[in-house]
Amino acid sequence: MTFTFDPSWWLWLVFLFDITVRIAAVIIVPRNRRPTAAMAWLLAIYFIPLVGVFLFLLIGNPRLPRKRRRMQRRINDYIRETSAHLDFGTLRPHAPEWFTSLVTMNRRLGAMPLAGDNTAHLIPGYQDSLDEMAAAIREAKEYVHVEFYILQTDAATDNFFRAMEEVAARGVSVRVLLDHWANRGKPYYKKTLKRLTDMGAQWHLMLPVQPLKGKYQRPDLRNHRKLLVVDGSVAFMGSQNVTDSTYNLKKNIKRGLHWVDLMTRLDGPVVASVNAVFLSDWYSETDEILTDEIDLFEVKAGPGELDCQVVPSGPGFEVENNLRLFAGLLYSAQRRISIVSPYFIPDEALLLAITTACHRGLEVELFVSEEGDQAMVYHAQRSYYEMLLRAGVKIWMYKRPYILHTKCFTIDDEVAVIGSSNMDMRSFGLNMEISLLVRGEEFVTEMREVEDIYRSLSRELTLEEWLKQPLRSTVLDNLARLTSALQ
Secondary structure (H helix, E strand, O other): OOOOOOHHHHHHHHHHHHHHHHHHHHHHOOOOOOHHHHHHHHHHHHHOHHHHHHHHHHHOOOOOOHHHHHHHHHHHHHHHHHHOOOOOOOOOOOOOHHHHHHHHHHHHOOOOOOEEEEEEEEEOOHHHHHHHHHHHHHOOOOEEEEEEOOEOOOOOOHHHHHHHHHHHHOOOEEEEEEEHHHHOOOOOHHHHHHHHHHHOOEEEEEOOOEHHHOEOOOOOOEEOOEEEEEOOOEEEEEOOOEOOOOOOOHHHHHHOOEEEOOEEEEEOOHHHHHHHHHHHHHHHHHOOOHHHOOOOOOOOOOOOOEEEEEEEEOOOOOOOHHHHHHHHHHHHOOOEEEEEOOOEEOOHHHHHHHHHHHHOOOEEEEEEEOOOOOHHHHHHHHOOHHHHHHHOOEEEEEOOOEEEOOOEEEEOOOEEEEEOOOEEHHHHHOEEEEEEEEEOHHHHHHHHHHHHHHHHOEEEEOHHHHOOOOHHHHHHHHHHHHHOOOO
């Protein structure tokens, strides 16, 4: 008997499999997903089926595991109920109705209460902020809470680590959280963990991707927050990681790149809100509820008069808290908007809000870096420049070899936001972030002074210059823009 191989059967099987995948993708992919993101995934699956399906199975779910989402809801409910009727200081009078409504929205979506009687002081110097945090740590009597996306022991951060070692030796509880994926494989990773262990700090990795230990979620989800709390009386937050300004990476050192950041020191009732974010992340990683030993809302009035609200966001929340806050502020502005964002890849809503502000006659400016450290993000960001310039946005490019990493923006003369959140789709949907909403002319004035410094170190990008970009750059920018929607 002679066996004859008929290749048509294999062709039919491949054809049926291909049709099945395409039909299933149309049903599964768009559900509860932005149309742009759904279309990008469908294009990837249709044009490169094997790669597209693999990537979708690997990173197609932008949510945290169900257990972690339950934990996030549980701690959110606890904070909301516990703080509902507490006195968080005296608020400034005559708040605009739009500001009050935004505060209400933030609260409903998981933010902390609006707190009065606060002081906020900006620290624009990179090493200055590390040293000021170290000085605050040395004043600790009860506990130090450290949570940073990247945490490395090196020459620049040695004073910070020595401060933790000194207070730990006095019996002060030192608790540390650092993002797993952002730190693993980086310079000094093992040395950092050993130093934390040797000093007696309680440390844990945030969002660990360790499947052999039963810990796994989408591998590109990150806890991008940067914060420090000492004794519940002083806090720091902003854009800066605890590492050298080169991030100790050979490629950065070779290119001469240095990061420029902005941190703020907080005193007053709002410190309890920053601490609540740390405690919720600690609970998510350890199952340990520290509120039994720490009186979270034993708030202390500060010497200032700023109204502050802490807005946490990320895949543990039902909606994109930071995006809604940013869009609401942009539509509420009446005269001026200044945005500083190293990675600026807006979704349709944010882009519409910014261009609409220009058409309403507002002065709108955007600070970005002339140099890029991440090729895909750099090119995706550039794809928006022409539309922004044509709408009337002034784009200031911070001169190389510096990476302007600050994340903040101001509207008019009274309201500002500072924190860890970029204005890009990763920060809106995939990263756990923390933002601080501030109302107070004195803080905005201080922020404007920093913006003036950034402007003096930048050059303005004009539409005429931009239209001279070579075709190859335009092609790269547009391709990167398409991939940015894969969430």
